[in-house]
Amino acid sequence: MSGAHTTEPDHEFIVVVVEPETPGNVGTIARAMKNFGIYDLRLVNPPPLDPDGEAYGFAGHAREDVLPNATETTLAEVVAEYHTIGTTAVSHEDSTRHVRYPFKTPTEIADSLESVKTKTALVFGREGTGLDNDELSMLDEVCCIPADGRYPVLNLGQAATILMYELRQFTVEETQLPDVERERASEAEIDVVYRFFDDLLDAIDYSEHKRDKTSQMMHRLVGRAHPTEREAATLTGVLRRAAEHARNPERFRDD
Amino acid sequence: MSGAHTTEPDHEFIVVVVEPETPGNVGTIARAMKNFGIYDLRLVNPPPLDPDGEAYGFAGHAREDVLPNATETTLAEVVAEYHTIGTTAVSHEDSTRHVRYPFKTPTEIADSLESVKTKTALVFGREGTGLDNDELSMLDEVCCIPADGRYPVLNLGQAATILMYELRQFTVEETQLPDVERERASEAEIDVVYRFFDDLLDAIDYSEHKRDKTSQMMHRLVGRAHPTEREAATLTGVLRRAAEHARNPERFRDD
Numbered sequence: 220m221s222g223a224h225t226t227e228p229d230h231e232f233i234v235v236v237v238e239p240e241t242p243g244n245v246g247t248i249a250r251a252m253k254n255f256g257i258y259d260l261r262l263v264n265p266p267p268l269d270p271d272g273e274a275y276g277f278a279g280h281a282r283e284d285v286l287p288n289a290t291e292t293t294l295a296e297v298v299a300e301y302h303t304i305g306t307t308a309v310s311h312e313d314s315t316r317h318v319r320y321p322f323k324t325p326t327e328i329a330d331s332l333e334s335v336k337t338k339t340a341l342v343f344g345r346e347g348t349g350l351d352n353d354e355l356s357m358l359d360e361v362c363c364i365p366a367d368g369r370y371p372v373l374n375l376g377q378a379a380t381i382l383m384y385e386l387r388q389f390t391v392e393e394t395q396l397p398d399v400e401r402e403r404a405s406e407a408e409i410d411v412v413y414r415f416f417d418d419l420l421d422a423i424d425y426s427e428h429k430r431d432k433t434s435q436m437m438h439r440l441v442g443r444a445h446p447t448e449r450e451a452a453t454l455t456g457v458l459r460r461a462a463e464h465a466r467n468p469e470r471f472r473d474d
Numbered sequence: 475m476s477g478a479h480t481t482e483p484d485h486e487f488i489v490v491v492v493e494p495e496t497p498g499n500v501g502t503i504a505r506a507m508k509n510f511g512i513y514d515l516r517l518v519n520p521p522p523l524d525p526d527g528e529a530y531g532f533a534g535h536a537r538e539d540v541l542p543n544a545t546e547t548t549l550a551e552v553v554a555e556y557h558t559i560g561t562t563a564v565s566h567e568d569s570t571r572h573v574r575y576p577f578k579t580p581t582e583i584a585d586s587l588e589s590v591k592t593k594t595a596l597v598f599g600r601e602g603t604g605l606d607n608d609e610l611s612m613l614d615e616v617c618c619i620p621a622d623g624r625y626p627v628l629n630l631g632q633a634a635t636i637l638m639y640e641l642r643q644f645t646v647e648e649t650q651l652p653d654v655e656r657e658r659a660s661e662a663e664i665d666v667v668y669r670f671f672d673d674l675l676d677a678i679d680y681s682e683h684k685r686d687k688t689s690q691m692m693h694r695l696v697g698r699a700h701p702t703e704r705e706a707a708t709l710t711g712v713l714r715r716a717a718e719h720a721r722n723p724e725r726f727r728d729d
């Protein structure tokens with residue numbers, strides 16, 4: 220609002236649901252919004268959302284913020300303020316009409332938004348009939364989720380979930396998942412596994428002429444599994460102990 | 475089973491739901507299965523699925539096949555026959571335990587299955603508590619959906635939908651969407667747009683020294699929008715007509 224140094228986010232998303240028929244679906248969408256870091260829900264002509272009813276029942280933790288903060292709006296208001304993406308299961312089969320064609324898939328939507336700064340509204344339609352042609356013609360882009368041609372019509376809440384999932388790079392600052400990169404064992408730690416494996420081959424008098432090939436196999440197998448530090452250490456321990464047993468069976472038998 | 479020439483598919487998927495609590499979620503999962511071309515649903519200790527109840531109510535067209543063909547099973551039976559992928563919202567924060575770590579994201583699962591031929595079971599847990607550690611320890615791999623760290627727990631049906639969506643390359647032979655590649659206008663057709671745009675600049679006596687820059691802008695704008703044949707033709711028609719009006723305003727005024 221003020222101050223030369225405030226920075227606006229590159230992406231701001233709202234979710235708009237046009238004439239949802241069942242409160243449960245509004246709740247489902249609200250939950251998925253919170254799962255993927257979108258908090259601004261706008262409803263066009265919604266059913267009553269009873270705090271003791273299905274909308275709140277299906278919303279999970281979104282019952283605390285997304286759902287009670289949802290506001291009513293009209294499609295015209297949304298179009299005036301946002302870059303709008305309408306969703307539909309059915310696109311035209313050819314390019315001779317403009318309402319549902321060209322479309323983008325959710326991945327393509329994500330790719331195309333990457334290089335622009337924009338306020339975007341994700342617009343979903345009714346459970347039964349979706350957005351009609353008049354509504355879609357008001358919107359800037361059309362998004363279709365690729366599904367099985369024999370039954371491509373997703374449930375409203377599931378379609379919304381997939382689109383938000385695909386846009387998470389813009390809305391989720393930090394996921395629940397640990398940073399995978401840091402957790403792979405170092406090459407040095409993994410090399411220890413190979414060394415003790417080779418030592419085990421030696422300890423069990425493994426056929427000399429097959430040894431190189433088998434050692435190579437172990438490199439390939441462990442290498443493509445990207446072991447964690449803990450896994451490499453555990454494996455090293457097992458291999459070392461096996462080699463010791465092979466070399467000094469009587470020592471362990473005496474224990 | 476027989477015949478040297480029968481070819482098995484590289485990938486076969488089943489969906490397993492362990493102790494689903496509410497029939498509605500079973501229906502939701504069945505619908506998403508049909509949307510993404512998976513038909514084999516196995517249930518561990520499910521609630522009764524009344525044909526007039528929520529499971530069938532939420533299943534869409536999957537009420538015709540996926541749901542009535544669902545069978546009861548045990549996790550041990552599934553583990554014996556399939557490569558198993560368990561889903562959980564919560565992974566460990568470090569690599570010192572093996573039950574929920576390492577995990578793969580749905581995209582990573584898809585990538586890793588690409589180069590192998592396998593029968594895979596996607597295993598989902600209870601709505602409230604998911605799969606427990608004992609169950610996860612029976613399974614081959616763990617899948618986590620990256621979501622907002624502040625509220626990463628997706629609804630069961632939505633989590634299942636995302637994983638199946640990400641695996642669609644293995645299960646969906648043909649989507650509902652037309653082949654996009656074929657529908658882009660040819661370069662020749664798009665060049666006609668540029669030619670008539672330049673002609674319009676000429677017809678409206680557009681400043682000579684800005685003409686190249688503006689022409690270039692039009693190339694960039696239209697180029698990155700990948701117009702369809704129809705769009706290119708429509709745009710060409712508008713530009714041509716605008717140029718004609720600019721050159722012979724009296725002719726059109728007389729009409």
